[in-house]
Amino acid sequence: MKIGLIGAGAVGRACLTSLVYAGGAREIVLVNRNHKRAQGMATDIQYGATLLPAVHVRAGHYEDLDRCHLVIVTVGVNEKTGGATDRSDDAGRLRLLEDNAKIYQDIIPKINAVAPGAIILVVTDPPDPLAEVARHYSNGAHVLSSGTLLDSQRMRFHIARHAGVHPSAVEAMVLGEHGTSQVFIWSGVRIGGVPLARVLDVNEKDCEAFQNKIEEEVRFANISIIEGTGASQLGIGMVTAHITSTILNNERLVVPIGSHIEAYETTLSLPSLLSREGVLETYMPALSSREEDALAASAAVIRKAWEGVA
């Protein structure tokens, strides 16, 4: 199947690498406003890709996106450039919305004109309000946000490290916004079916301290990465390839990613049944009343953000 990847910055490059390894596409068209950069990147990767399952990577323009099943959008200002790297700033990635919404107003109609049936996957920050902007400018396209799938992996990773198990043994999810209002579903954390406090063998107070520490690590993981490398990129590249292969292979995994949820009147992440058609259904897990309130508050944050720009 054919897919499009818009943007050849740090995230675009990381997505491309992971997509070539594990995205399951037969053809990838890379579009960038500096076409020469896209050409260089496609040329570079095509030589190594000879070692992998057949995939044709090429640089293209918007008109080359025809017949794409999925178009992944990574263009826009990142946290470092946009000044969204202050841990004490509650707005976080929402600081990037105004600038990136303008870019989306320009490029989403170009994608939609050529590939009206394509699923659009928003990776640019902040992805949840931008998914609403993309819906607004795309004439009914099915729009997804990479949402909290990456945050959920970060949560699983940190719990697993403390518990001394492989992350695949940890059931854990972050829902709501891919941003500072994200909601950690601690009530649902299980390792081998056992609740967290019992696995860690700690009392309620110590468990709460542990949870706060992990929330801090996950909520600001992007900033810790940026302090080292200038841009969070590799993890989101791998997550994007995972979403892509799940869609293209019609795997019907249930993963926390963002789609428009009528009940919340916005795009946000809930556990989602992901198939070749995109999100077919979302599930509402059993939540504590604190988590329920936090999810409603997170939805309100996202709604308020995009209502200001869409």
Ligand SMILES: NC(=O)c1ccc[n+]([C@@H]2O[C@H](COP(=O)([O-])OP(=O)(O)OC[C@H]3O[C@@H](n4cnc5c(N)ncnc54)[C@H](O)[C@@H]3O)[C@@H](O)[C@H]2O)c1
């Ligand atoms: N969803 C996630 O989990 C996640 C994770 C990491 C980064 N991001 C976001 O991904 C986005 C890209 O980050 P990056 O590090 O690759 O940035 P970058 O600066 O390396 O690359 C930006 C890309 O956007 C393009 N671009 C910028 N302005 C444009 C315009 N007006 N029109 C067309 N193209 C334009 C550039 O040409 C380049 O390809 C940022 O918004 C970043 O915050 C999201």
